[in-house]
Amino acid sequence: MSRPGHGVAMRIALIGTGRIGAFHAGVLARHPEVGQLVVADADAARAAEVAALTGATATATVAEALAGADAVVIASATAAHAGLIAAAARAGLPAFCEKPVALDVPGTLEALGAVEAAGTELQLGFMRRFDAGYRNARELVRSGRLGRLHTVRAVTSDPAPPPAAYLPLSGGLYRDCLVHDFDIVRWVTGREVTEVYAMGSDAGPAMFRAAGDIDTAAVVLTLDDGTLATATAARCNGAGYDVRLELAGEYDQFAVGLDDRTPLTSAEPHGPGRPDKPWTGFLERFAPAYEAELDAFVRLVRGEAANPCDGRDALHALRIAEACEVSRRERRVVPLAEIPGAAGREG
Numbered sequence: 001m002s003r004p005g006h007g008v009a010m011r012i013a014l015i016g017t018g019r020i021g022a023f024h025a026g027v028l029a030r031h032p033e034v035g036q037l038v039v040a041d042a043d044a045a046r047a048a049e050v051a052a053l054t055g056a057t058a059t060a061t062v063a064e065a066l067a068g069a070d071a072v073v074i075a076s077a078t079a080a081h082a083g084l085i086a087a088a089a090r091a092g093l094p095a096f097c098e099k100p101v102a103l104d105v106p107g108t109l110e111a112l113g114a115v116e117a118a119g120t121e122l123q124l125g126f127m128r129r130f131d132a133g134y135r136n137a138r139e140l141v142r143s144g145r146l147g148r149l150h151t152v153r154a155v156t157s158d159p160a161p162p163p164a165a166y167l168p169l170s171g172g173l174y175r176d177c178l179v180h181d182f183d184i185v186r187w188v189t190g191r192e193v194t195e196v197y198a199m200g201s202d203a204g205p206a207m208f209r210a211a212g213d214i215d216t217a218a219v220v221l222t223l224d225d226g227t228l229a230t231a232t233a234a235r236c237n238g239a240g241y242d243v244r245l246e247l248a249g250e251y252d253q254f255a256v257g258l259d260d261r262t263p264l265t266s267a268e269p270h271g272p273g274r275p276d277k278p279w280t281g282f283l284e285r286f287a288p289a290y291e292a293e294l295d296a297f298v299r300l301v302r303g304e305a306a307n308p309c310d311g312r313d314a315l316h317a318l319r320i321a322e323a324c325e326v327s328r329r330e331r332r333v334v335p336l337a338e339i340p341g342a343a344g345r346e347g
Contacts, residue, residue, distance in 0.1 A: 004301065009034065011035065011069050013039075013072040013073070014028060014038070015040050016074060016075035016076030017046050020098060021039075021041070024075050025050050025054045028294060029054040029056060031298060033302070037056040038064075038065045039057070039065070040059045040060070042077075066093065069093060071301045072095045074097040075098050078169060081101055081102060085111045086110075086115075090114070093120060094300065096122075096123045097125060099126060099180075099183075101122075101314045101315070105318060105322060105339065105341045108318055109341055122311045124311060126180060126183045128187075129289075129293070130296065130308075131288070131289040132288070133256035134188060137188050137254060140247070141190070146248070146251055148250045150250065151229070151246075152223075152245070152247055153245070154185060154232070154244070155243065155244045155245075155246075155257075156231075156232070156233045157237035159239070160235075160236065160238075161215065162235070168211045168213075172321075173213060173216075174217065178217060178219065178231055178321065178324070179317045179321050181233070181245075182321060183314075184245060185221065185223075185231070185245075186316060193223060194336055196320060196327050196334055198324035200218075201214055202214045202215060208235070216232075216236075218232045219232070240279050241279040241281050241284070242279070243257050263275060263278035293308075319339045
């Protein structure tokens with residue numbers, strides 16, 4: 001895989017110009033190392049609109065976008081991820097892809113095999129790894145400041161459900177939403193999940209039942225050193241966008257995502273009240289992290305930094321989500337050893 005020379009402005013191909021793709025286009029267009037941004041989308045009008053707003057060039061096809069590119073950023077619909085990853089690998093291009101690689105383990109393994117065979121790089125978009133709070137939490141755990149870590153609590157709550165048409169394509173609440181929590185628990189603690197017990201409820205809007213999905217979930221994760229972790233997710237949290245991670249150890253405990261915009265109101269007489277400006281969504285809450293992960297990708301393409309989140313990390317998180325689906329369906333504890341695709345610890 002050839003790399004652009006130092007000081008040479010890069011040509012980046014961005015595939016997909018929906019909500020997150022448009023955000024990435026703005027970040028890449030402003031990046032000092034990116035000299036040309038080329039965008040493509042199945043919706044040509046949408047690609048043209050994003051190009052006009054960012055100064056990028058819109059192309060009619062993915063092949064045109066990849067031609068002459070130094071790297072590719074994939075922000076398309078989930079179903080297209082694996083094929084685009086393979087296309088980038090065949091073209092010898094390093095790729096950044098929003099999670100997931102694919103909605104199932106076989107598809108993920110096939111795409112990762114294409115990357116491995118081509119000898120290219122694949123960085124996955126788990127943006128929480130680039131958030132200041134989560135990075136601080138990782139250092140706190142590794143420093144021994146908490147002593148023995150015994151309990152981890154992860155919370156992800158969306159202020160409103162996604163569009164009904166999105167649900168059948170999302171892969172479900174565990175794969176689409178909680179997969180971020182599964183990844184960050186691994187990354188912050190440095191431990192692997194050995195078994196899960198998952199429950200879910202579809203008692204909210206009828207569109208979840210129609211899609212065979214759930215709107216609320218709770219998962220108990222056992223880590224390989226005996227630490228217990230819980231992860232909850234909700235699609236209907238009217239107070240705002242709430243993403244937190246609590247770490248409790250023998251000496252101390254810390255929380256990520258606890259600030260003056262956390263949509264959490266105390267019931268205590270003298271506790272904090274409702275925030276004036278609660279977080280409204282993931283793009284607002286994690287905007288600096290999204291910028292940081294794309295900057296890390298640029299440095300990876302230049303050969304100036306190691307891959308901070310590769311395809312195997314995505315596979316690990318997906319396997320946990322798959323185990324949760326089995327657990328919910330069969331109402332039992334599921335060891336991760338039952339889920340295919342096991343590999344050594346990453347990160």
